[in-house]
Amino acid sequence: MIAAVDVKTLVIDGINVSARADQTVLEVARENNINIPTLCHLDGLTDVGACRLCLVETKGSPKLNPACVLKVEEGMEITTTSDRLKHYRQTILEMLFSERNHVCAVCVANGHCELQSMAQDQGLTHVRLPYMNPKLVVDASHERFVSDPNRCILCQRCVRVCAEVEGAHVWDIMGRGIGSLLIADLHQPWGESSCTRCGKCVQVCPTGALTDKSKLGSDHPKYPEFLPNLEAMREGR
């Protein structure tokens, strides 16, 4: 006997779509080829709504909601593109660029960076906010990898992949707001931490914040799509 599936119907950008009750608006939108920009979502990881780029408008609600953690509801009407959303998305990117030292031209991830390509996709040609230029220390203590907080956007993909998939939970975020910092264990050098050297965090990092020492210049493509395959394999699918 096939169990009954709880199906919801909703409207995204004027298109009628149907979804399982446990799905998010982001999942359903992507299934229907509607692109909602995001930097922190990654197939295979729990969504946390960290980057806020996937904010969408819901009819009847004054609030903007992040599509990655917004569960579908019957009769929902979602708008994924508007002048208001474009303004917010550009401003979010401008804040990301101004909060740290993202110098694309000399970044190891230049050409393979999701922040860089997202800025281009969203039509960002300059940053209106003053650059903060914080003084941040690069951690090159690990024998294979480098952590450069100058490039970190605090998306927490590394935190999640390490805790949820590798099961080591080396990474965490210390502090709050603009002073937040990615740390290994209890703020120890990465090379002296409980890291298992699996490298998953490097592969899922959208920018040049976590990189492989053996890569030089802009020769640093990443392969985050390994994740759903790994999970499918583990589940014996």
Next chain:
Amino acid sequence: MSKIKVATVWLDGCSGCHMSFLDMDERLLELGSQFDLVFSPLVDFKTYPESVDVALVEGAISSVEDEHKIHHIRKHTKFLLAMGDCAVTGNVPALRNPFGPLPVLQRAYYENASAQPQTPTTFVPALLDKVRPIHEFVKVDMYLPGCPPSADTFYTVLSDLLAGRTPDIASLTRFGA
């Protein structure tokens, strides 16, 4: 009707944007017939003209001289285009911002000096505390990111501007390029 007056300016940058501009090669001849280059590191005019239609400014604002120049340029220019990442974001010159100008002077004039280490006080303009993109000083009319913007980007943007069209910059180039 007189031709459009174009200027290019070199502030704190590596001149890579100007090199990429020159990389338009033979297309420069086609574009060059449509405007007069009235001021540029590529030509020999010494003073910035009273009235310029379009100025392409390469480089960030790093010194008191850069700051003085950009205000002067803005005052005498109708359409100011920030050319390349240094002008748009601060880019490589701004790498010194987290620790300030003193270590830079220390490195250049003391640690690497073989004789008479000293900080120059004449001819070399004083450095500003922070390197800033030009739009933090004056109004910028168009931004052309890229390190450098490619020759194709230059060609498309200049062709569009000369024809009175607004180029879609984000479809052509990006930070870092």
